[in-house]
Amino acid sequence: MRIDLHTHSAVSDGTDAPADLIAAAAAAGLDVVALTDHDTFDGLAEAAGAARRLGIGFVPGMEMSARRDGASVHLLAYGADPAHPALAAELARIRSGRADRVGPVLERLAALGVRLTREQVEAQAGGASAIGRPHIADALVAAGYVADRTEAFDRWLRDGGPAHVDRYATELARAIDLVHDAGGRAVLAHPWARESRTALPPEVITALVAEHGLDGLEADHHDHDEEARAELHALAARLGIVATGSSDHHGTGKIDHDLGSCTTSPAAYRRLFGGEGSAAEAPVQPV
Numbered sequence: 001m002r003i004d005l006h007t008h009s010a011v012s013d014g015t016d017a018p019a020d021l022i023a024a025a026a027a028a029g030l031d032v033v034a035l036t037d038h039d040t041f042d043g044l045a046e047a048a049g050a051a052r053r054l055g056i057g058f059v060p061g062m063e064m065s066a067r068r069d070g071a072s073v074h075l076l077a078y079g080a081d082p083a084h085p086a087l088a089a090e091l092a093r094i095r096s097g098r099a100d101r102v103g104p105v106l107e108r109l110a111a112l113g114v115r116l117t118r119e120q121v122e123a124q125a126g127g128a129s130a131i132g133r134p135h136i137a138d139a140l141v142a143a144g145y146v147a148d149r150t151e152a153f154d155r156w157l158r159d160g161g162p163a164h165v166d167r168y169a170t171e172l173a174r175a176i177d178l179v180h181d182a183g184g185r186a187v188l189a190h191p192w193a194r195e196s197r198t199a200l201p202p203e204v205i206t207a208l209v210a211e212h213g214l215d216g217l218e219a220d221h222h223d224h225d226e227e228a229r230a231e232l233h234a235l236a237a238r239l240g241i242v243a244t245g246s247s248d249h250h251g252t253g254k255i256d257h258d259l260g261s262c263t264t265s266p267a268a269y270r271r272l273f274g275g276e277g278s279a280a281e282a283p284v285q286p287v
């Protein structure tokens with residue numbers, strides 16, 4: 001069983017349409033894939049249909065923008081009800097913050113002599129529900145300023161970079177509660193990646209488990225070195241929560257994140273979705 005629980009489609013900042021992403025997952029030999037677009041559920045229906053047709057297991061997910069101690073952190077939600085009013089309202093607020101940030105980023109770029117219009121960014125976003133820095137990066141590529149997304153982030157868009165502008169995100173503890181209220185499982189995405197490591201030391205993760213019932217953490221991820229992965233596996237075991245592994249695939253938008261390049265063990269998958277020790281139904285189509 002090969003299981004990948006973190007991928008993005010063009011509904012946020014991936015490059016494949018949801019159905020194409022599922023087809024690519026099947027072609028890559030995955031047995032189960034989750035779609036976890038940033039701050040939106042909009043790709044799930046299309047992806048679920050494609051998964052049914054192709055006979056691949058599908059987990060409906062979402063990656064929520066959160067904040068802890070002022071730092072940007074990401075929370076993976078699995079099986080949450082897209083119609084839950086409080087969660088839907090919060091995601092709408094986050095998406096508004098995404099859209100509102102584009103103008104100020106373009107102003108900063110202009111001040112640096114890099115001229116780009118909102119229309120150029122929107123052309124790259126192609127109607128995505130969640131507009132993000134990668135779309136600005138794509139517009140910079142299309143305009144010939146940089147060779148790829150990575151160069152755009154390195155030069156201007158990275159956290160703290162010369163054209164970086166903060167945006168609204170939900171306090172992490174509240175995000176976990178909202179996901180649970182909507183019937184979902186809450187898993188910290190890449191907790192020890194550069195931008196979130198200092199905000200999420202072991203004692204903070206321990207408190208999130210004790211006080212908010214955090215369900216798991218993503219241990220195997222490209223942004224974690226071997227040492228961080230081992231420490232996170234040990235921490236999850238100590239806390240009795242699930243350790244996952246996933247590619248965080250973005251189509252051609254991120255190198256080294258091929259589908260299935262990091263995976264979740266079948267045992268972890270069963271624990272997360274209602275195997276031993278949980279009465280809840282797995283939010284998953286039969287494989």
Ligand code: AMP
Nearest residue numbers: 013131132133134149150153154253254
């Ligand atoms: P935003 O959601 O607008 O805050 O932008 C952050 C997103 O940009 C992350 O979730 C990644 O998908 C993407 N990203 C961050 N760093 C890079 C990079 N160096 N190259 C390509 N994409 C990146």
Ligand code: ZN
Nearest residue numbers: 008013038250
């Ligand atoms: Zn992304």
Ligand code: FE
Nearest residue numbers: 063074189190
């Ligand atoms: Fe993320």
Ligand code: FE
Nearest residue numbers: 006008063248
């Ligand atoms: Fe992601």
